[in-house]
Amino acid sequence: MSQSNSLNQHTPLEYSTEDGRLKIFGFWVFLGAEIILFSCLFASYMVYLHRTAGGPTPDDLYDVKEFMIETFLLLTSSFTCGLGTHELRRQNKMGVIIWFIITLILGLGFVGMEIHEFVDYVGEGAKLTTSAFLTSFFTLVGTHGCHVSLGILWIIGILIQTARTGINAVTARKLFIVGLYWHFLDVVWVFIFTVVYLTGMVL
């Protein structure tokens, strides 16, 4: 990470101002807090995993095909988001917009799949109120889904700003930070994939 005050051509645009450096560092600290937030939800989920109270169990609910597609969509979106950041470094406005729009489409696909999954579960009688297991499932996966949805709205806002004002220190910082957020959500999903879906299928 560039911490030098001297601006040279190797300093990425998002780090070129004091404001940018502070905000990016602040966002890293915030992500630290987010890790704790999700850790608590994961820990709770593990505690409640077998507390199904006679209701549906993980085995009854999870569908391999569905969560594999969700995973594929979200992991790919992280890759396209990375390509967007790559274009940002090259200061290619069109490239940034195109790759972030692809990211958005993949993200929307993921959220759509997840909503579909939740609606299915509720249809099968697996509601938030059914058992402690389901309360914790919907809370953990739902919190991640809310984060992704918020990220989609956030990216749309920043893309409008980028389209309007081009790539400058401010939009570069915003794109970079939303990229960090998006990759973070991807990492959280990797854990959900493992802890919730794989564990649910195996245990």
Add this chain to the structure above:
Amino acid sequence: MSNIKDYLLHDFFVTGEPMIYMADVSIVLVTIAIVVVLTYFKKWKWLWKDWLTTVDHKKIGIMYILAALAMLFRGGIDALLMRVQLSAPNLHFLDAQHYNEIFTTHGTIMILFMAMPFLIGLINVAMPLQIGARDVAFPYLNAISFWLFFVGAMLFNLSFVIGGSPDAGWTSYTPLAEKSLDPGVGENYYLLGLQLAGIGTLASGVNFAVTIIKMRAPGMTLMRMPMFTWSTLITSIIIVFAFPVLTVALAMLTIDRVFGGHFFTATAGGEPMMWANLFWIWGHPEVYIVILPAFGIFSDIISTFSGKKLFGYNVMVYSMVAISVLSFLVWVHHFFTMGSGAAVNSVFGISTMAISIPTGVKIFNWLLTMYRSRIKFTVANLWSLAFIPNFVIGGITGVMLAVAAADYQYHNSYFLIAHFHNVLIAGTVFSCFAGLTYWWPKMFGHVLNERLGKWTFWIFVIGYNICFLPQYWLGFMGMTRRTYTYASGLGWMPLNVISTVGGFLMGIGFIIMVYNIYYSARYGERDTTGDPWDGRTLEWATTSPAAEYNFATVPEVEDIDAFYDMKKKNKVKEWLNKPIKDIHMPNNSGRPIIMAGFFFVAGFGLTFEWIWLAIAGLVGVFITMVLRSFEIDNGHHIHKEEVERTEREAGRIS
């Protein structure tokens, strides 16, 4: 129509309690008085432009402290009502339900809406000055933090006139706090009020950590920072890692209560003890969040009034780091009686006792700082000196409680009550009063009257000991926590009467302090030098009160106690006469208070389970965020001519 009337009188407004009617009347009268005064003196614009929309860390700090003092008053009234109720057996001054509500609001308010904002206020006032910064890293976010705390506190306080207060204790243990056992909106107020304030605190933690890590004056290495700044840094890191746990716990209980979830219910697979675990995984670090800044304040004050560098600076830092790590590893000691078994209890008992080691190290360092120095007994220093023995009593009884086997006897008795008041009052409250006196001139440009300050000090400290020492014995005699009344044959009355007298003495001390604030504003000695205490750290290097931009030129730091070092090397004049440049400052904004208003609406909606209102509030929050994102805000510059004029008027440059 009669339905609505019926609802308003029976469910919405709290009715049938004379004291609450009195509160209703006083709230209306105070509101009218504020509106009339502001209108009469034409101060609305001043209030809005200079205060409500400010992003200046010093003004935000002052607002935090004012709110905290108001909350200290509210929490103090609750405490006195409890003490009156307990002063004789079989008393029915309060009924059981009212007593439950009052101990709940007392605890919650004192920890979350008094102690923490008071310290965050002092941090806001002093920390950026101590590191030679112009503001915190994110001034706009700082304003959001304050307003979120403020609306959280208001939402919580609204409960006693609208809807009913929470009544499950400040720990809000489940399943008692679940809907089935505690219907009504009281607990929802607790959940949402804390949630809003907690989000604000988390933002403060991020803000302070980034400020300290990234914005120190040139030459101020980490190991040259004032101890208060160090304590702030460590506290901020604890906040960042502890507060999300509270956020999650509150959200989970909200899901249970409002949406019918089963996290902590006694049915459908719920696990009530999960709440206790989550609550204390936040709750124990929380007690260090309110004690470490206190340690920082005492360190700075003791060093200043001993006229010496802090003894064992490095060790002070390491011990705080050790405390911060251990603070996350002791939470089970709050419920040894849960029955985790001997092995688990032993581990947590030992980790708890381990905390006394770094804490003891700090006590010795304070003592050795004073050793062979010419101690000045100012009010700020008196509070610091009183802290040491009183806090040690609380610390020792804490180690007693840490013995898991013995804790089965002490658990939830008045012994525990006495213990944590001994650490929280002698630690946190004394430090708040010490810090308030110490930094008062930096905030307002005049010193608080020392004579009145000493009256407050002696009455409060003596009252505090009279109030809490007997409670150790009451605990041994079997009096349990949250008891609303007791039988006459138990022999508890004499000690309870003594305790109540002590409580009222503390109240008198507080009143004298408030009078002192008024008295000193009118007649107090003006601080024209900016350095009334012969200070050692950089906040004393600027004017009192500090100008908007804090320092005309950023100071350069060469040693610990940067300002003392500068004075010793005769470099102050040289520094003041450095060429002044234009200073970049952030713009004020009205959006933080409006955003917090929407948060309040959302919180109120969820409290009453009016989901449409909650959604409307959250949409408002989202819109204010979008507006912020699309705003082009490059701040503004204070031109060097203006800075030079200000500095000249303060007599700092010729």
